[in-house]
Amino acid sequence: MAWPLLSHFASMLKNPQVGFSDPELKQCTVEMNHLGQPKARSGNFATVYRGFRPDGKEFAIRVFNRRQDERLEHYRTISEYLQDRSMSSMVRFKYDQQGIRSAGDGKLYPLLTMDWVPGDTLFEWLGFNCREGCVRALSMAAGDWLNLVRELADHGVVHGDLQHGNVMVSPEGHFKLVDYDCMGVPSLIGRRNLETGLPPYQHPGRNGDTCLFSGLDNFSAIVIYVALRALAASPGLWRVYVDKIGYDRILFREDDFREPASSPLYRDLAKSPDEQVRDLAHDLFELPSRDLRDVPPIDEFLQGCKSSRGAVVPAQPHSFRNAAFPSTRPVGTGRNPSQSPGAHVRPETKAKAASGKARRRGPPTTPSAAIGSPHPSGASQQPLARAGQSIRPKPGRPPLPSRSVPTAARRPAEPRSQWMWWFAGSAAALASVCILMALCLIVWLLFYRQ
Ligand SMILES: Nc1ncnc2c1ncn2[C@@H]1O[C@H](COP(=O)(O)OP(=O)(O)O)[C@@H](O)[C@H]1O
Ligand SMILES: [Mg+2]
Numbered sequence: 306m307a308w309p310l311l312s313h314f315a316s317m318l319k320n321p322q323v324g325f326s327d328p329e330l331k332q333c334t335v336e337m338n339h340l341g342q343p344k345a346r347s348g349n350f351a352t353v354y355r356g357f358r359p360d361g362k363e364f365a366i367r368v369f370n371r372r373q374d375e376r377l378e379h380y381r382t383i384s385e386y387l388q389d390r391s392m393s394s395m396v397r398f399k400y401d402q403q404g405i406r407s408a409g410d411g412k413l414y415p416l417l418t419m420d421w422v423p424g425d426t427l428f429e430w431l432g433f434n435c436r437e438g439c440v441r442a443l444s445m446a447a448g449d450w451l452n453l454v455r456e457l458a459d460h461g462v463v464h465g466d467l468q469h470g471n472v473m474v475s476p477e478g479h480f481k482l483v484d485y486d487c488m489g490v491p492s493l494i495g496r497r498n499l500e501t502g503l504p505p506y507q508h509p510g511r512n513g514d515t516c517l518f519s520g521l522d523n524f525s526a527i528v529i530y531v532a533l534r535a536l537a538a539s540p541g542l543w544r545v546y547v548d549k550i551g552y553d554r555i556l557f558r559e560d561d562f563r564e565p566a567s568s569p570l571y572r573d574l575a576k577s578p579d580e581q582v583r584d585l586a587h588d589l590f591e592l593p594s595r596d597l598r599d600v601p602p603i604d605e606f607l608q609g610c611k612s613s614r615g616a617v618v619p620a621q622p623h624s625f626r627n628a629a630f631p632s633t634r635p636v637g638t639g640r641n642p643s644q645s646p647g648a649h650v651r652p653e654t655k656a657k658a659a660s661g662k663a664r665r666r667g668p669p670t671t672p673s674a675a676i677g678s679p680h681p682s683g684a685s686q687q688p689l690a691r692a693g694q695s696i697r698p699k700p701g702r703p704p705l706p707s708r709s710v711p712t713a714a715r716r717p718a719e720p721r722s723q724w725m726w727w728f729a730g731s732a733a734a735l736a737s738v739c740i741l742m743a744l745c746l747i748v749w750l751l752f753y754r755q
């Protein structure tokens with residue numbers, strides 16, 4: 306049976322009375338774009354619209370772009386598991402196997418309704434905060450990301466597709482996950498993956514045969530954490546690796562992981578002004594050479610990271626729920642950088658200050674140094690047997706560039722260029738004085754010598 310076209314669902318959304326099977330949804334309205342069509346947010350496998358209930362409350366309407374036989378059982382299982390749990394990173398959802406009508410054949414098709422998450426995708430949020438140089442917001446986001454990953458692990462939940470479009474940043478600055486198509490809960494462990502997740506956030510060893518297992522999110526959680534830390538240290542990376550080339554992912558490419566030795570991003574991360582970023586990047590780029598199932602959970606990865614070992618850790622990581630890290634802007638208004646605590650501070654200045662601190666005192670203990678911070682449950686505090694173990698690259702794979710970068714390369718670029726300017730200025734001044742003296746000599750010789 307052919308699956309309906311997107312336009313078949315869209316035209317039904319203009320007429321909820323007919324389009325929806327649920328009596329309550331029949332009363333709703335759907336957000337329209339400037340052409341008078343339902344305003345769609347598209348991913349790969351579903352299309353999402355914003356609906357308004359009769360009381361004005363927003364909700365997400367998610368229609369699927371293709372048939373998936375296991376979907377009903379999948380959503381039934383995860384909603385049963387999650388119904389008594391309170392997870393701040395997730396939103397409520399309801400799956401209806403026969404929820405929306407297609408204008409093509411008049412039949413009913415699956416529909417997922419969810420709480421609407423106002424705000425931006427992680428991609429949009431990062432783009433804005435990097436361009437504005439909001440290093441404090443970026444640092445805090447890294448800490449909050451750790452808390453989100455730990456919350457999932459505490460509840461035995463695997464998201465399955467952690468990536469820039471499935472992580473939303475609410476106006477209050479909270480991370481919320483959407484898109485639960487790949488989600489795994491304990492009773493689904495061992496089942497076939499419905500999707501394989503978005504590269505390059507996924508380990509290269511993940512494919513259609515990969516079964517759900519508790520560590521499925523480990524690689525993507527680490528990739529996103531390292532990206533957040535790297536951007537907090539050098540927000541300018543966004544301009545080079547995303548804006549300038551019109552890339553639609555956060556920094557990393559599949560090629561970077563396949564050939565780290567020839568990756569410009571890897572070289573730049575190895576020169577990060579933040580020592581921990583240099584070490585994290587080094588360790589991250591070694592993960593693809595491990596088996597997918599050997600990628601450690603993020604806390605174990607951080608414990609193994611050279612510069613975080615023995616770090617003084619904060620007694621309590623700052624609360625994700627009370628987090629004050631700013632969102633991009635209030636929903637429905639223009640961009641407002643003044644909302645961000647770090648918005649008015651030039652990124653280079655902060656990056657330099659951060660690098661200076663790191664050199665003087667070792668790993669900082671502020672939220673920006675959430676690396677190695679304790680698990681709320683106290684887990685992962687023991688040094689792990691694997692910590693610091695060196696990983697041999699697979700045969701045939703070029704060895705990673707060394708972790709120890711020459712001192713000159715570690716220095717941020719700005720001070721070196723300042724010295725160059727200083728020398729150039731002095732040389733120019735000296736040359737001017739010499740020319741002036743030569744002129745005086747010529748004048749003296751011509752007019753006064755006789
Ligand atoms: N509950 C929600 N609230 C607000 N926006 C959402 C919600 N769910 C999804 N979106 C938006 O729709 C986009 C696509 O949705 P998603 O569920 O990720 O589809 P896909 O499975 O195709 O990736 C997301 O990147 C996000 O911008
Ligand atoms: Mg998605």
